[in-house]
Amino acid sequence: MGLLSKKDAALIKDPLADNNPITIQVLGICSALAITAELEAAIVMSVSVLFVLGIGNVVISLMRNIIPSKIRIIVQLIVVAALVIIVDQVLKAFAYELSKTLSVFVGLIITNCIIMGRFEAFALGNGAWRSFLDGIGNALGYGVILIIVAFFRELLGAGTLLGFKVLGDPIEKTGVYAFGYENNGFMIMPPMALIVVGIIIWVQRTRNKALIED
Amino acid sequence: MGLKNNLHKLKEKYKGTKMAPAFNAIHTFLYLPNETTHNGTHIKAADDLKRTMNTVIMAMVPCLLFGMFNAGYQHNLAIGEIQAVTSGFFSTEFWTIDNFFIGFWKILPLVIVSYGVGLGIEFIFAIIKGHEVEEGYLVTGMLVPLIVPVDIPLWMLAVAVIFGVVIGKEVFGGTGMNILNPALTIRAFLFFAYPTWMSGDKVWVHGADPRVQNLADGATPDAISGETILGSLAQGKEVAYNAMDMFLGFIPGSVGETSTLLIILGGLFLIFSKIGSWRIMLSSVVGALVMGLIFNSVASSGLISESSKFYSLMSTEFWHHLLIGGFAFGTVFMATDPVTASQTNKGKWIYGFLIGFISILIRVFNPAYPEGVMLAILLMNVFAPTIDHYVVQGNVKKRMKRLKVKTA
Numbered sequence: 001m002g003l004l005s006k007k008d009a010a011l012i013k014d015p016l017a018d019n020n021p022i023t024i025q026v027l028g029i030c031s032a033l034a035i036t037a038e039l040e041a042a043i044v045m046s047v048s049v050l051f052v053l054g055i056g057n058v059v060i061s062l063m064r065n066i067i068p069s070k071i072r073i074i075v076q077l078i079v080v081a082a083l084v085i086i087v088d089q090v091l092k093a094f095a096y097e098l099s100k101t102l103s104v105f106v107g108l109i110i111t112n113c114i115i116m117g118r119f120e121a122f123a124l125g126n127g128a129w130r131s132f133l134d135g136i137g138n139a140l141g142y143g144v145i146l147i148i149v150a151f152f153r154e155l156l157g158a159g160t161l162l163g164f165k166v167l168g169d170p171i172e173k174t175g176v177y178a179f180g181y182e183n184n185g186f187m188i189m190p191p192m193a194l195i196v197v198g199i200i201i202w203v204q205r206t207r208n209k210a211l212i213e214d
Numbered sequence: 215m216g217l218k219n220n221l222h223k224l225k226e227k228y229k230g231t232k233m234a235p236a237f238n239a240i241h242t243f244l245y246l247p248n249e250t251t252h253n254g255t256h257i258k259a260a261d262d263l264k265r266t267m268n269t270v271i272m273a274m275v276p277c278l279l280f281g282m283f284n285a286g287y288q289h290n291l292a293i294g295e296i297q298a299v300t301s302g303f304f305s306t307e308f309w310t311i312d313n314f315f316i317g318f319w320k321i322l323p324l325v326i327v328s329y330g331v332g333l334g335i336e337f338i339f340a341i342i343k344g345h346e347v348e349e350g351y352l353v354t355g356m357l358v359p360l361i362v363p364v365d366i367p368l369w370m371l372a373v374a375v376i377f378g379v380v381i382g383k384e385v386f387g388g389t390g391m392n393i394l395n396p397a398l399t400i401r402a403f404l405f406f407a408y409p410t411w412m413s414g415d416k417v418w419v420h421g422a423d424p425r426v427q428n429l430a431d432g433a434t435p436d437a438i439s440g441e442t443i444l445g446s447l448a449q450g451k452e453v454a455y456n457a458m459d460m461f462l463g464f465i466p467g468s469v470g471e472t473s474t475l476l477i478i479l480g481g482l483f484l485i486f487s488k489i490g491s492w493r494i495m496l497s498s499v500v501g502a503l504v505m506g507l508i509f510n511s512v513a514s515s516g517l518i519s520e521s522s523k524f525y526s527l528m529s530t531e532f533w534h535h536l537l538i539g540g541f542a543f544g545t546v547f548m549a550t551d552p553v554t555a556s557q558t559n560k561g562k563w564i565y566g567f568l569i570g571f572i573s574i575l576i577r578v579f580n581p582a583y584p585e586g587v588m589l590a591i592l593l594m595n596v597f598a599p600t601i602d603h604y605v606v607q608g609n610v611k612k613r614m615k616r617l618k619v620k621t622a
Contacts, residue, residue: 180369182367182408182410182411184373184407184408185407185408185409186407189406195381202385
């Protein structure tokens with residue numbers, strides 16, 4: 001990567017694997033459980049978080065020297081809230097059905113621990129470019145897990161992917177349904193999201209034993 | 215003893231390799247180990263974990279055999295081939311070869327799938343992780359076919375067993391470390407994943423479900439109904455069975471759960487062999503009776519109107535609750551699982567009582583989950599360590615007080 005120095009590239013690469021915000025830091029679990037029943041919702045959620053975290057990190061980083069530390073949380077909240085409102089309005093304008101599916105969870109991006117966590121831990125102490133990369137990296141790390149979880153939940157729970165009936169029609173009994181296969185209703189329920197996230201954590205730590213804490 | 219020696223030779227040959235645990239497991243399952251310890255003081259006892267498990271399996275065999283007869287009986291009764299039983303437990307209508315073989319060919323595959331898949335996973339995990347094969351699945355594998363409807367598709371059972379053994383047990387560290395009863399985890403998975411195969415009025419009698427008839431190109435009439443008693447009560451319908459039928463087990467239900475009489479026999483066997491805890495069984499029955507009495511008195515005092523959807527389950531005579539559904543089976547074979555139950559004696563009383571109490575509570579107030587005993591046991595499994603903690607702490611405190619009095 002000629003574009004980025006090694007140190008900068010690590011800002012994007014680390015959160016994707018060995019410092020993943022969901023599987024290693026265990027942040028942002030609430031939305032990972034709530035909106036991963038459908039792949040489409042998970043993708044939109046990931047993009048929204050990418051937007052909010054990428055721009056938010058830059059804004060906070062630029063303001064970091066003028067924010068009084070006593071009120072920094074309030075300032076951070078206002079920045080997130082403003083960005084989330086933009087996302088919410090855009091969704092309502094261009095993807096109304098989807099915004100209804102995501103409902104309150106778009107608004108709840110404000111409370112997503114990953115965002116405030118990156119503001120506090122990174123943007124307040126680093127320059128704008130590095131903060132931007134950090135925001136993008138963490139949002140991608142979050143998005144990857146969300147999409148993996150949603151992929152399995154939608155495929156096994158509803159037999160569809162992005163709404164396409166990839167496994168056949170359950171009512172007309174085509175595809176695998178002709179052999180007596182049935183959708184797994186448990187996959188649609190939030191507890192199963194927790195279990196899928198748990199399995200991802202398990203697989204990740206089996207492959208890289210250094211991640212196992214005592 | 216040719217087999218034993220061959221196994222021993224294989225064991226020696228594979229010693230130190232990854233396959234060693236697999237041969238060791240087969241060897242010790244069938245025979246005594248060749249080596250015994252030589253020095254030091256040991257308590258000699260014949261009952262290792264495998265023998266303990268086998269005792270529980272023996273206690274369940276009558277239920278399994280009865281389940282086979284009952285599956286055939288319910289099927290033949292539903293299609294009008296035979297008359298309902300009239301002369302008690304030894305009715306000739308029930309104990310026929312025909313009934314037995316219908317049930318046998320339906321239930322044997324369940325047993326094979328349950329053991330094949332479950333033990334397969336145990337062996338794989340033992341080989342990967344390099345420890346001995348654990349005995350825990352021996353009982354679970356027998357419990358699973360007894361607590362599912364007879365027509366459950368085999369692939370669903372296999373998926374559920376994989377889930378139950380891996381997520382319910384192996385991730386916690388294997389046998390003895392699990393928080394939840396693996397057999398109930400498997401059943402709960404089936405219940406939430408494939409509810410149309412686990413509840414309703416069609417799944418409990420072989421051949422009643424049109425989906426099964428499709429698969430078998432069925433020549434069976436389509437108007438078979440096979441509702442469980444809990445199912446009809448939840449909908450406020452009349453129950454067509456008398457208390458004696460319920461006690462002896464001539465009712466539709468999961469494979470092995472119907473005959474309260476044989477479950478009690480199995481329970482007594484467990485109590486006398488000191489494997490099941492009588493405290494848990496007794497307190498659980500007491501808990502269920504107390505809750506049943508509370509509901510009865512609410513119903514009879516007129517606090518709830520007869521049109522209420524809870525009325526028919528509430529006014530069910532309190533002791534009927536012990537006979538219907540999976541209550542007896544759950545209490546005797548599931549609640550007493552030594553790994554997931556409370557360990558302290560006082561804790562066992564509390565644990566058992568709450569299982570009985572909550573089972574009936576769920577049964578009555580949530581008609582969508584008529585089988586409250588499954589959820590009650592799983593819930594109390596989670597609380598068992600907490601109960602134990604407070605029992606132990608209470609004991610410590612009591613002794614500390616005594617200590618102070620003496621020193622003062």
